[in-house]
Amino acid sequence: MLRSHVVGKPTESHPATEIFRLTPDGAIPNSTNPALVYRGVFSQRDDAGAQWLEKRFADNGWTDAWRWSVYPFHHFHSNTHEVLGAFAGKALLQLGGEHGPEVNLRAGDVLVIPAGVAHRKLREADGFQVVGAYPEGREPDMRTGLESERETTEKAVAQVPVPAADPVFGAEGLRLFWR
Numbered sequence: 001m002l003r004s005h006v007v008g009k010p011t012e013s014h015p016a017t018e019i020f021r022l023t024p025d026g027a028i029p030n031s032t033n034p035a036l037v038y039r040g041v042f043s044q045r046d047d048a049g050a051q052w053l054e055k056r057f058a059d060n061g062w063t064d065a066w067r068w069s070v071y072p073f074h075h076f077h078s079n080t081h082e083v084l085g086a087f088a089g090k091a092l093l094q095l096g097g098e099h100g101p102e103v104n105l106r107a108g109d110v111l112v113i114p115a116g117v118a119h120r121k122l123r124e125a126d127g128f129q130v131v132g133a134y135p136e137g138r139e140p141d142m143r144t145g146l147e148s149e150r151e152t153t154e155k156a157v158a159q160v161p162v163p164a165a166d167p168v169f170g171a172e173g174l175r176l177f178w179r
Contacts, residue, residue: 016040018103019177022117025097027145028076029154031114033162033178035095037103038110041085041168045107049087053110053131057083062167063137069128070121074098074145077115078156080138083167085110089128091121097145105130110168114178116157118145135163 018037022030044052054065062083070084074097090106097118105111105128113119121128134140143153166173 017177020095020101020103022096022100025099025118027147027150028074028097028118029078029116029150029157030096030118031116031157033114035114035117035119036112036174036177037105038112038168040108041110042108044087046088049085049107050129050131053085053087054133057085057131057133057167060165060167060170061163062133062135062165064139065131065133067129067131069124070119070130072121074118074120076113076118076143076145076153077134077140078143078149078153078160079115079141080134080160081115081163082113082132082134082140083110084113084130084132085167086128086130089124089126091124091128093119094122095119112167112174115160116153133167135165135167 016039020035024030042052050067086105086107086109088107093103093105094100143149162178165171
């Protein structure tokens with residue numbers, strides 16, 4: 001069963017944060033740590049927004065940044081967490097697998113995805129683009145939930161450590177929500 005809920009400001013320095021707690025969905029392991037959406041984190045758009053995200057993520061130890069969109073098929077990473085910061089347009093994403101919640105992401109929002117949590121783009125508008133990055137510059141694997149992957153991916157996801165810093169809020173962020 002997939003569950004999600006939204007909370008307000010967990011601290012004075014955080015904007016409204018949406019929390020998505022996702023349970024296993026067949027071959028998709030998901031995570032005991034929730035996916036997080038930080039709404040309206042930054043106001044820059046297009047190249048200036050992408051540069052702001054790249055610097056902010058790198059300052060907090062999330063590196064190997066790239067610019068693009070989001071794949072239109074369910075996929076996840078069993079060996080690393082991922083952050084997506086939208087700097088242009090908007091999109092409807094789905095988290096957690098075929099029965100997971102749909103999440104609107106628009107320029108100015110940041111999505112933090114724990115290892116094992118499936119995500120895909122359902123539709124996009126207005127030139128949707130994100131900056132993606134990984135804690136400590138980890139090289140992500142690509143998993144799609146094949147039954148043959150299940151045993152090894154569940155073990156791998158369980159071994160991914162909580163990053164030292166949140167990609168946006170530094171030392172204060174993730175430890176408020178993740179174990």
